[in-house]
Amino acid sequence: DAGITQSPRHKVTETGTPVTLRCHQTENHRYMYWYRQDPGHGLRLIHYSYGVKDTDKGEVSDGYSVSRSKTEDFLLTLESATSSQTSVYFCAIGRAGTYNEQFFGPGTRLTVL
Amino acid sequence: AQSVAQPEDQVNVAEGNPLTVKCTYSVSGNPYLFWYVQYPNRGLQFLLKYITGDNLVKGSYGFEAEFNKSQTSFHLKKPSALVSDSALYFCAVRDTVDSGNTPLVFGKGTRLSVIA
Numbered sequence: 001d002a003g004i005t006q007s008p009r010h011k012v013t014e015t016g017t018p019v020t021l022r023c024h025q026t027e028n029h030r031y032m033y034w035y036r037q038d039p040g041h042g043l044r045l046i047h048y049s050y051g052v053k054d055t056d057k058g059e060v061s062d063g064y065s066v067s068r069s070k071t072e073d074f075l076l077t078l079e080s081a082t083s084s085q086t087s088v089y090f091c092a093i094g095r096a097g098t099y100n101e102q103f104f105g106p107g108t109r110l111t112v113l
Numbered sequence: 114a115q116s117v118a119q120p121e122d123q124v125n126v127a128e129g130n131p132l133t134v135k136c137t138y139s140v141s142g143n144p145y146l147f148w149y150v151q152y153p154n155r156g157l158q159f160l161l162k163y164i165t166g167d168n169l170v171k172g173s174y175g176f177e178a179e180f181n182k183s184q185t186s187f188h189l190k191k192p193s194a195l196v197s198d199s200a201l202y203f204c205a206v207r208d209t210v211d212s213g214n215t216p217l218v219f220g221k222g223t224r225l226s227v228i229a
Contacts, residue, residue: 004156040221041221043157058216094216100207101147102216104149107154
């Protein structure tokens with residue numbers, strides 16, 4: 001599992017509330033990613049980071065922001081959660097020197113009521 | 114831009130029979146190709162990858178995949194399926210012309226069901 005943890009693992013929240021998901025890695029990898037997984041859509045990239053304070057948008061970044069103030073933590077924030085953001089969120093790291101082979105955390109199941 | 118297609122949402126196979134999960138890709142340059150497996154309520158696990166060289170790549174749990182450049186395919190195979198192989202399988206690609214931090218692009222996944 002490449003030392004990746006996600007917190008919380010489950011969360012239920014209400015529409016309009018802010019939500020922050022945390023991804024923590026213990027192996028000092030430079031590249032980190034946030035994906036969401038939805039039936040019929042597979043995995044879609046939300047944001048990614050290639051170093052501290054260096055982030056970029058993915059395919060479905062609207063309504064999400066990220067921050068990476070230190071190498072080991074990559075935070076995903078839903079500023080004002082909507083029901084369409086109900087999903088399973090996966091964090092991944094990319095191992096340098098492996099052609100960006102990615103390794104995934106256990107996921108966070110988020111329900112927005 | 115790169116893309117991946119997994120044409121089958123669901124594949125059913127009897128235990129002991131060979132299995133194939135299909136994947137086709139589109140890139141501008143040459144591909145780096147990956148297969149991942151996801152068991153229920155778990156994250157994705159890396160199975161195998163093709164970078165260059167031999168077109169037949171062997172991976173974890175007895176799986177292998179064949180790279181076919183002319184057909185732009187990277188099908189996942191196993192000679193004899195097990196019930197425990199039942200899971201969701203994802204194909205992913207990255208274009209070699211992209212920089213090192215470019216994320217993988219994933220297909221929508223194929224659910225494999227192995228029936229005893």
